[in-house]
Amino acid sequence: MKPAPFDYLRAETLDEALDALAEYGDDAKIMAGGQSLMPMLNIRLVKPAVVVDISRLKDLDYAKTDNGQLDVGATRTQGDLAGDPSLADTVPLMALGLKHVGHFQTRNRGTICGSLCHSDPSSEVPLCLATLGGQVTLRSKKRERIIDAADFQVDMLTTDCRSDEIAIAAHFPTAANGHGYAFTEIARRHGDFAMVAVAAIASGEMIRLGVGGVAAKPTVREWPVLDGQDLEDALNEFAWDLGGADDIHATARYSREMVRALGAQVIKEALDARSV
Amino acid sequence: MPVLSKERRHPVIFTLNGEEVEGFAEPRMLLVDFLRHQLGATGTHVGCEHGICGACTIRIDGKAQRACLTLAVQADGRSIETIEGMAAADGTLSPLQQAFHENFALQCGFCTPGILMSMEEFLETNPDPSETEVREALSGNICRCTGYAEIINAVLQTAKQLREGAE
Ligand SMILES: Cc1cc2nc3c(=O)[nH]c(=O)nc-3n(C[C@H](O)[C@H](O)[C@H](O)COP(=O)(O)OP(=O)(O)OC[C@H]3O[C@@H](n4cnc5c(N)ncnc54)[C@H](O)[C@@H]3O)c2cc1C
Numbered sequence: 001m002k003p004a005p006f007d008y009l010r011a012e013t014l015d016e017a018l019d020a021l022a023e024y025g026d027d028a029k030i031m032a033g034g035q036s037l038m039p040m041l042n043i044r045l046v047k048p049a050v051v052v053d054i055s056r057l058k059d060l061d062y063a064k065t066d067n068g069q070l071d072v073g074a075t076r077t078q079g080d081l082a083g084d085p086s087l088a089d090t091v092p093l094m095a096l097g098l099k100h101v102g103h104f105q106t107r108n109r110g111t112i113c114g115s116l117c118h119s120d121p122s123s124e125v126p127l128c129l130a131t132l133g134g135q136v137t138l139r140s141k142k143r144e145r146i147i148d149a150a151d152f153q154v155d156m157l158t159t160d161c162r163s164d165e166i167a168i169a170a171h172f173p174t175a176a177n178g179h180g181y182a183f184t185e186i187a188r189r190h191g192d193f194a195m196v197a198v199a200a201i202a203s204g205e206m207i208r209l210g211v212g213g214v215a216a217k218p219t220v221r222e223w224p225v226l227d228g229q230d231l232e233d234a235l236n237e238f239a240w241d242l243g244g245a246d247d248i249h250a251t252a253r254y255s256r257e258m259v260r261a262l263g264a265q266v267i268k269e270a271l272d273a274r275s276v
Numbered sequence: 277m278p279v280l281s282k283e284r285r286h287p288v289i290f291t292l293n294g295e296e297v298e299g300f301a302e303p304r305m306l307l308v309d310f311l312r313h314q315l316g317a318t319g320t321h322v323g324c325e326h327g328i329c330g331a332c333t334i335r336i337d338g339k340a341q342r343a344c345l346t347l348a349v350q351a352d353g354r355s356i357e358t359i360e361g362m363a364a365a366d367g368t369l370s371p372l373q374q375a376f377h378e379n380f381a382l383q384c385g386f387c388t389p390g391i392l393m394s395m396e397e398f399l400e401t402n403p404d405p406s407e408t409e410v411r412e413a414l415s416g417n418i419c420r421c422t423g424y425a426e427i428i429n430a431v432l433q434t435a436k437q438l439r440e441g442a443e
Pocket residue numbers: 029030031032033034035036037038039074100101102103106109110111112113114115117118120122123124125161165166167168191192193194326327328
């Protein structure tokens with residue numbers, strides 16, 4: 001299908017985009033990489049009156065490490081971030097997770113912040129941000145606020161980003177000494193959205209597991225280092241608490257089994273990957 | 277920049293396979309439709325219109341992208357390459373095209389332009405890919421005919437030829 005008619009603004013500056021949002025409010029939609037918005041326009045799932053294209057904002061096309069975090073601007077693509085060889089050292093979890101996001105052609109356009117704002121429950125980037133305990137900076141014409149990942153992701157395809165706001169940057173905590181990171185997922189085909197995705201962080205004192213694709217948003221749980229039956233019990237309890245439902249791709253029972261199996265796998269990998 | 281009204285068609289100018297082209301598009305017009313219907317460049321195919329099948333893949337400023345997930349007005353000022361520009365002016369096939377021909381890597385040909393545009397960028401960035409890497413890179417293009425084995429052979433053969441040629 002083809003999109004319903006809309007007016008189009010190619011923003012040359014961030015202020016121009018923020019002014020447009022202040023003026024049109026709910027009638028406007030931001031377009032970053034368009035890799036989720038364009039399909040939604042084409043099938044007329046969304047019919048905005050105005051599309052505000054921010055993809056040419058060069059000032060927001062950056063990724064830099066500062067103060068123990070990697071700051072990624074709104075127009076930095078998934079492909080450009082994944083293509084940076086230092087990512088495996090600065091934020092190893094993202095280096096692992098980004099490999100699973102779509103295909104290289106969609107990563108050539110899709111942005112990190114766009115993935116966070118789209119907030120698909122199966123998406124890898126929101127899962128990594130939530131597991132790492134990162135943040136998002138939101139700006140409107142009137143104010144700027146920084147919000148924790150846990151508060152930013154509200155529900156399926158829903159975030160705390162208001163209609164006059166743009167997520168101008170995402171902040172990923174960089175690798176901590178003595179910590180290990182691991183990521184895996186199961187999908188029908190390579191590059192498809194995950195049925196279950198798991199991200200783990202481990203240190204000498206704690207293990208933390210994030211799960212995507214089961215609940216309406218990425219869900220994170222932390223334990224002291226457990227093993228054997230204690231770990232199995234903890235994973236089983238977590239799998240049931242996620243409350244997955246049967247869907248076309250997987251039954252709830254299958255999802256629970258995957259949370260237990262893949263959870264145990266990434267926790268072990270994260271423990272083994274701990275830096276010294 | 278002023279807001280482009282949905283009521284009107286707006287001029288769009290870009291470089292297509294090295295030549296400047298111009299046309300008019302409503303904001304909602306997809307780049308793939310602009311290429312096919314405004315410019316008559318029908319080598320780029322349209323399958324799913326939501327980014328899954330890869331038939332519409334073209335290169336914008338060198339990067340392989342979905343022309344069905346791009347608005348025509350977004351192409352303004354860009355450099356765009358499509359399948360029409362792949363063979364030499366005298367019709368000599370590119371090494372990748374020649375390898376597809378020799379390896380029976382196409383049957384109906386619907387998926388082929390998108391796969392060639394994708395694999396061209398892939399081989400530029402990965403001159404020495406493993407078979408697994410080729411399979412992964414092909415995951416963004418669906419072929420209903422070949423079963424992929426011949427396509428993988430063609431891509432691996434091209435990579436080898438280009439490496440040997442470069443030595
Ligand atoms: C074939 C295919 C396979 C895919 N597979 C995966 C996958 O496996 N995993 C995965 O996670 N994703 C996948 N995707 C989606 C892809 O990752 C998208 O790029 C991403 O979800 C959205 O980023 P974008 O920059 O393209 O945003 P857009 O599509 O431009 O925008 C998405 C939404 O976020 C809003 N938005 C975007 N940027 C901002 C901002 N800075 N501030 C406020 N609002 C904003 C838009 O208004 C829109 O509602 C796939 C897409 C395709 C086409």
